[in-house]
Amino acid sequence: MSTSVSSMSDKILECNAASARYRATLAAVFAVIAAYLAFSVWMFDLPSVARKWSPERATMFMLDTYAHKDVVLMEWDRADDIDVYFEAKVYEYEKDPDWFSRSTAAAGSRVDIDNGAYFVLTGNTVELHDWPGLDAPLIFGRYADGRPQIIGYENNRDALPEWIRWTENKIEVRPDLYTRLQVFGRKAEIHRYSLGWKYFWFDFRSPLADVSLFDAIGLMFSSERVDPTQSNASLVLSEIWYNEIWFHMEIMVAMLETLLMALLGTFFAALFGLPLAFLAAQNITPFEAVRFGLRRLFDLLRGIDMLIWSLIFLRAFGPGLFTGAFAIAFTDTGTLGKLMSEAIENADSKQQEGIRSTGAKKTLQHRFGILPQIMPIFISQTLYYFESNVRGAVIIGAMGAGGIGLQFLGAMQTGTDFENVAYMAILVLLMVIAIDKTSARLRRILIGLV
Amino acid sequence: MTTTANPVDIYLERLHAQAKTRALYTLISIGAMVFVITSGVFFAESQNAGSLSRGMDQFWDFPVDLFVGAWDAGWGWFGLLGKHAPELFRTINLALFSTALGFICAVFLSLFASSNLIASGWVVSFSRRTLDVLRSFPELVLAMALLFLMGKGELPALIAIWLHTVGALGKLFSEAVENCDMKPVEGLQSAGAGWWQRVRFGVLPQVLPLFFSYGILRLEINVRASTILGFVGAGGIGEALKTNISWSFEPDIMAIMALLVITITALDYLSTYVRNKLIGGIRL
Structure with missing residues (x-):
C-alpha cells in the first residue's frame, strides 16, 4: 500500500518536473521572441514614425485626390x-x-x-x-x-x-x-x-470644356454642329477619349495591356504546364531522368521570382505586354507544372485500368482515364492563377514592364497629380474585383460542366 | 413500325445531345480564347512595332551577358555574394519583423472578428470590415503613399507590409477560429472560466498550429514583397538590384539574383517542411 502511494507521489513529482521544464522552454522561447521584437523596434526606429509623419503632406495628398x-x-x-x-x-x-x-x-x-x-x-x-x-x-x-x-x-x-x-x-x-x-x-x-474632379470628361482646351456630360449627350443628338468638320457624336467621344488632363485613352490602353499580360501569361503557362506535368508524373512517365529533370526545371522557373523574370525580359522586349506576359508564363509554367503533376500522381488509377481493359492505347488511357479527373483542378487552379496574375501584372508593370502599374508609379512620382493616382487606384480596384467575380462564376460554370 | 422508343435509346440519344452541346461549348471557348490571344498579340505589336520579333532575336542576350559577366569575374564572383548578403539580411529582416507584428495584431483582431467568440454583432462586423479594408490595399500602393508622406526608408515599407499582413492573416485566422470545435470552450465555460481563459485553453490550442502555418506561408510572400518594395525606395536587396541593373554591373546582378533565388527556394522548402510538421495532412 505504502509503495503505491510513494510511486504515485513520484509520478506527480515527475509530472511537476516535466511541466516546469516545459514552462521554462516556453519562457525561453518567448524571451527570444521578445528580444528579437525589441531589437527590431530599435533597428527600424519605429518610434520615429511620429517624427517622420508629416500631417501637412498627408492632408495635401488627401485633398488633392478629391x-x-x-x-x-x-x-x-x-x-x-x-x-x-x-x-x-x-x-x-x-x-x-x-x-x-x-x-x-x-x-x-x-x-x-x-x-x-x-x-x-x-x-x-x-x-x-x-x-x-x-x-x-x-x-x-x-x-x-x-x-x-x-x-x-x-x-x-x-x-x-x-x-x-x-x-x-x-x-x-x-x-x-x-x-x-x-x-x-x-x-x-x-x-x-x-x-470634385474638374474637366473629367472634357479637358481644359476642349471646345466642350464647360459643357456638362448630360448636356454633351443631348448635344450628340442635336443637328447643329459645334465643330463643322465632324459630327457632334464623334466630337464628344473623341474629346473624352483624348482628354489631356485625365488621359482616359492612355489609362484604358494601359489597363488593357495589364489585363492581356495576365491573360496571355496564364494561357501559355497552362498550355505548356499541362503536358509537362504529364511528363513529370510518376504514373505516366517511366523514365526517372526525364521526371527528375522536369521537376528541377519547375523548381527553377518557380524559384526565380516573377519580378526577376520581368527584369530579364525587359532587356529583350522593352516595357510592354510581352515582357509581362513572358514573365508570368515562365513563373507559372513552373507552379502549374508542379501542382498538376502532383494532381496527376494522386489521380485514381481505377478509371485508367478500366479503360485499359477495353484494349485502349496509352494515349487514350490518359485522355479518358486521367484527364477527366484532373480537369476540374486544372481549370480552377488556372483561373486562380489568372486572378493573382492580374495583381502581379500591376506590380511587375510598376517595376518596368509597363501597363497600368507604370502609369500609376509615374503619376505617383510626379507628386502633384494625386487625382490621377486616385482615379487609377479606383480603376485597378474595380478591375481586380470584376476579375475575381467573373472567375468565380466561370469556375462554377465550367467545373459543373466538366 | 411505330413502336414506343426503347428507354436505352432515349438515354443514349440524350447522352449524344449532351456530348454535342459540350463539344460546342468547348469549340466556342477555344475560338474565343484564340481570338483574344491573337488580337492581343496584334494589339501589342501595333503599340510597339516589331517588338515581338526583335525581342525574340534578343531573347537570350541578357541572360548570356549575365553568365558571361559572372564567368569573367572568376572566383571573385563568390565574394560578391558576401558583399550583397547584408542587403539580403535587411530585406529578410524587414519581412520577418513585419510578419511578426502583423501576426500578433492579426491574432487579436481575428478573435474579435469571430462570431462564435464575440456575442456583439457590431464588434464582429466592425473588426471584419477593418480586416477587409486592410487587405484590399495592395502593399505597393500603400507603400508608395507612405514613402511619399514619410520619405524614403525601410519604415514606410515595414508599415505597408505590416498592415497588409494583418488584413490577410486576420481573415484566415478568424475563419479558422469560427470553424474550430466549440466543445472544449463549452466545457471551460461550465467550469466557470472567463472569456480569456476560454480563448486561451479552449480555442488557441486548436488553432495555433494552423495560425503558424499560415504565418510561415505569409512570411514567404512578404520576403518577395519586401524585395519589390526595395525597388521603390525601401532599401535592401531590391534597391541594390535596381542600382546594379541601371549601372549594368552584370556580375553583381547575377550575384543578387542568385541570392534571391536561393532564399526564395530555401524558404519554399522550409515552409513546406514546417507546415507538414505542424498540420500534417491538412492541405491549405
Whole structure:
C-alpha cells in the first residue's frame, strides 16, 4: 500500500518536473521572441514614425485626390497682369471666372471665397477681408528690401491667428483647408480649392470644356454642329477619349495591356504546364531522368521570382505586354507544372485500368482515364492563377514592364497629380474585383460542366 | 413500325445531345480564347512595332551577358555574394519583423472578428470590415503613399507590409477560429472560466498550429514583397538590384539574383517542411 502511494507521489513529482521544464522552454522561447521584437523596434526606429509623419503632406495628398485648385498669381513687378489658372500655369483661363473681378492695380482686383470673405490684390498689398473670427482685415505686403511682411504685426507676431506661418522668405496663410495664400518676395499666390474632379470628361482646351456630360449627350443628338468638320457624336467621344488632363485613352490602353499580360501569361503557362506535368508524373512517365529533370526545371522557373523574370525580359522586349506576359508564363509554367503533376500522381488509377481493359492505347488511357479527373483542378487552379496574375501584372508593370502599374508609379512620382493616382487606384480596384467575380462564376460554370 | 422508343435509346440519344452541346461549348471557348490571344498579340505589336520579333532575336542576350559577366569575374564572383548578403539580411529582416507584428495584431483582431467568440454583432462586423479594408490595399500602393508622406526608408515599407499582413492573416485566422470545435470552450465555460481563459485553453490550442502555418506561408510572400518594395525606395536587396541593373554591373546582378533565388527556394522548402510538421495532412 505504502509503495503505491510513494510511486504515485513520484509520478506527480515527475509530472511537476516535466511541466516546469516545459514552462521554462516556453519562457525561453518567448524571451527570444521578445528580444528579437525589441531589437527590431530599435533597428527600424519605429518610434520615429511620429517624427517622420508629416500631417501637412498627408492632408495635401488627401485633398488633392478629391479636390482641384484654381490659382491666382500676382507677381509684384507686374501687378497689373494677374494670372488666373487651373492647377498648372499651362491652363490659364481666357475668361475670368465669376469669383474673380479684375481691375487695375490701384483699384485692386478681388477674389471671392465661398464663406463671404474676399482677398483684394493691389499693386503693393494683398488684403484678406471678412474672414469669420477676424476683427480687422489682414494686410500682407513687403518690406523695403522685398521680404514679405504683415503690416501692423511686425512687432507682435504672437497676436496673429495660428493659421499663419511667417518665416524669413515666405508667409503661409491657411485659414481653412480649401483656402491658402502664399506671399513671397517675388510673388503672391492664392489657391482656391473646390470639391470634385474638374474637366473629367472634357479637358481644359476642349471646345466642350464647360459643357456638362448630360448636356454633351443631348448635344450628340442635336443637328447643329459645334465643330463643322465632324459630327457632334464623334466630337464628344473623341474629346473624352483624348482628354489631356485625365488621359482616359492612355489609362484604358494601359489597363488593357495589364489585363492581356495576365491573360496571355496564364494561357501559355497552362498550355505548356499541362503536358509537362504529364511528363513529370510518376504514373505516366517511366523514365526517372526525364521526371527528375522536369521537376528541377519547375523548381527553377518557380524559384526565380516573377519580378526577376520581368527584369530579364525587359532587356529583350522593352516595357510592354510581352515582357509581362513572358514573365508570368515562365513563373507559372513552373507552379502549374508542379501542382498538376502532383494532381496527376494522386489521380485514381481505377478509371485508367478500366479503360485499359477495353484494349485502349496509352494515349487514350490518359485522355479518358486521367484527364477527366484532373480537369476540374486544372481549370480552377488556372483561373486562380489568372486572378493573382492580374495583381502581379500591376506590380511587375510598376517595376518596368509597363501597363497600368507604370502609369500609376509615374503619376505617383510626379507628386502633384494625386487625382490621377486616385482615379487609377479606383480603376485597378474595380478591375481586380470584376476579375475575381467573373472567375468565380466561370469556375462554377465550367467545373459543373466538366 | 411505330413502336414506343426503347428507354436505352432515349438515354443514349440524350447522352449524344449532351456530348454535342459540350463539344460546342468547348469549340466556342477555344475560338474565343484564340481570338483574344491573337488580337492581343496584334494589339501589342501595333503599340510597339516589331517588338515581338526583335525581342525574340534578343531573347537570350541578357541572360548570356549575365553568365558571361559572372564567368569573367572568376572566383571573385563568390565574394560578391558576401558583399550583397547584408542587403539580403535587411530585406529578410524587414519581412520577418513585419510578419511578426502583423501576426500578433492579426491574432487579436481575428478573435474579435469571430462570431462564435464575440456575442456583439457590431464588434464582429466592425473588426471584419477593418480586416477587409486592410487587405484590399495592395502593399505597393500603400507603400508608395507612405514613402511619399514619410520619405524614403525601410519604415514606410515595414508599415505597408505590416498592415497588409494583418488584413490577410486576420481573415484566415478568424475563419479558422469560427470553424474550430466549440466543445472544449463549452466545457471551460461550465467550469466557470472567463472569456480569456476560454480563448486561451479552449480555442488557441486548436488553432495555433494552423495560425503558424499560415504565418510561415505569409512570411514567404512578404520576403518577395519586401524585395519589390526595395525597388521603390525601401532599401535592401531590391534597391541594390535596381542600382546594379541601371549601372549594368552584370556580375553583381547575377550575384543578387542568385541570392534571391536561393532564399526564395530555401524558404519554399522550409515552409513546406514546417507546415507538414505542424498540420500534417491538412492541405491549405
